[in-house]
Amino acid sequence: MLVYTATLSSRLKLIARNTRQLSNLLASVPQAPQDLEFQLNEEFQNDTRKRKIDLFSGIATDSSNEVILFTVIQKARQMLAKRDNNPPNDLSYLPDRVTTDLKIGIIGLIFKDSCPNYGPALLLKKRVVIEPTDGVTGALATAAKLLTLSSLSNTVWIPEPSPPNTANVFEINGFTNIKYYPYAKNGEITTKEWLETIRQGSDGSLQCILLNGCCDSASGIDPTREEWHEIIQTVYDLNMVPIIDMSYQGLKSGNPSSDALVIRTCLNASKFKEWRNGIFICHSFKYTMGLWGDDVGSLTIVLPKEVAGKTKEITARMKDIGRYLHPLPPTQSSRLVSLILSDPTLKRAWYSNLKNRVESNITMKRRLFHCLHWIDLLETEHRHNMTYTPGFSEQQLENLKRKYSIYAGIHGELQLNSFSRFRTICEAFEDVTAKNIKK
Template sequence: MASQVASVFAGIAQAPEDPILGVTVAFNKDPSPVKVNLGVGAYRTEEGKPLVLNVVRCAEQMLINDPSRYKEYLPITGLAEFNKLSAKLIFGADSPAIQENRVVTVQCLSGTGSLRVGGEFLAKHYHEHTIYIPTPTWGNHPKIFTLAGLTARTYRYYDPATRGLDFNGLVEDLSSAPLGSIVLLHACAHNPTGVDPTVDQWEKIRQLMRSKSLLPFFDSAYQGFASGSLDKDAQPVRMFVADGGELLMAQSYAKNMGLYGERVGALSIVCGSADVAVRVESQLKLVIRPMYSSPPLHGPSVVATILRDSEMFNEWTVELKAMADRIISMRQQLFDALKSRGGSVWLV
């Protein structure tokens, strides 16, 4: 028998499984035929299978059949057409910020990568290094921003007693935040509670943040997936853009196009002027280059193919609304079933 060589890593402790992705690991190991995966939030069919949208399959086939396509590296900022169309999708095609060339968009590795790039950019170039995140929030948020070089603090968001938004607590905490602090905002379908501010509440949040020069950093992981309407789910973001102020926006196409494993995302920064936008883009390149050099090609090509073609875009919105409507219906059915059995339940 070969003698065992002492490892220089022998002192490393066993790390715990990720609390969310670890559930999927346990699910895959469980031999039960009646198991249900309550881990990562990915859409499933009635049979519990992953769904690939028809429009995505069509877009992929078009790409495969195109003999002119190549596999060269993308630029550091990613696929230019994807970036342009992504900005229009979230900010609106008629957005003054886009028309005035005040928006910088770079392709990133889904929502997580977009948040990380944005966090590192702020740690290097913004005068405040404190970011306020809601309580509760997605479990990865504090880790991402802390490792990016920011200090994460919390503001009240969810009230367990009412199963709703703690608006007064939110306003009080943001009013107490130091001038210029960064504030993370879920654009829609707040993760993990599903509780979103009303339009009127969003307007009050906007006024408060602008009065204190708080910098908004939106995380949009569910545009169109929450209500079934792309424009409705983007309304809070567009309210902040309409006032002419600056903000950061992290986008993901994992949920709304079912491109989970393709890791397709974008980071947009709305700047005060076009010349500032040019300089911001130059510094974003310096953040991305030593991190992953350049992003992948296939996923954003699928997205761009769908967004540029009016018929494919319309087909996508139909499939997207069908997914959103089914989720809303299933939540209502679960609520009704639990209530009929005498349970004390809330639907938020």
């Protein structure tokens, strides 16, 4: 009995000591970087004023703050309910055929619709692999983990400005050296400074670079066709690994195929013979189909010639990473996207929805100009039609929130499809910027 008591006592002491060590360990966990986007969203949610206005999330709402669905989503829901007896609240596992159809649909969008001159040959040579992901964040995370696990690179360049979560995704998934290139400053794109920065930062090691291939959301500015050619040529000459974010494909012109300039340029074999470490393409349908709360995306990799025979191994590794990062793909949105991309009638309806959305945003910019006379609203060479960044100061952004419950993005960007109460917004802008509205 005494032996048993002594043994129990020693075990309890050991448990107590381990508990103290665990407490010390948890106490030493470093403070996570502040995520300003989450903080902004939390501030908006906690604002109890009924007339608050969200200009930062990109969610299209009416004057009552009700979410406006794409009509193609409504049609697809009805078709799914009839065809598969699949109610919108079905929480069962995603069938393999849906995942397969989703992959086929996305590959068709990228390599057939968007790149008809170069894409089909890559598919024929089996140089393309794809894995569905939980939106573009899942795609970026999968790409980052694959690159670092393969010991290809631990350095990535990301644009400044960028959403706060971008650097976190790469850091958490193994990148130890995160660099920034100056994408835009004071409402102007800084291509020359950008390219000079990455040239000077090239040290002979393999480096990755994140390119926002369509509608940069943080700045509201895109490079011109000529600038993109120079950018991609520089990335190619420096032997960098391009990671292309195509989350907003279709929201620049209203036509997803037309908006794939960056992908078409990279795949132009007559100009860029071989990307020796592949091309990583990240997709999302969050904004382009209005799937804000149930986003689905994909990571697609264009393989170099010498590893074209390794598609099974690379796909298996992508699946393995995907199971770790996002074990179950979004069920309802996967069904919807798969159906829309595979059904010609629904696909045309989707293109029509995107065209209407872009035309509506263009009209909104014109209305803003007639009210506020901000000349850069008419600039079309660099400014795209999804986001507008007027250059508000921090104090002006704070005044918009405090006086009017109007919330712009963390960089002062405004999502043009969110202007449901136009006159209220214009009067607020006039007040905080001391500019006159045309009555």
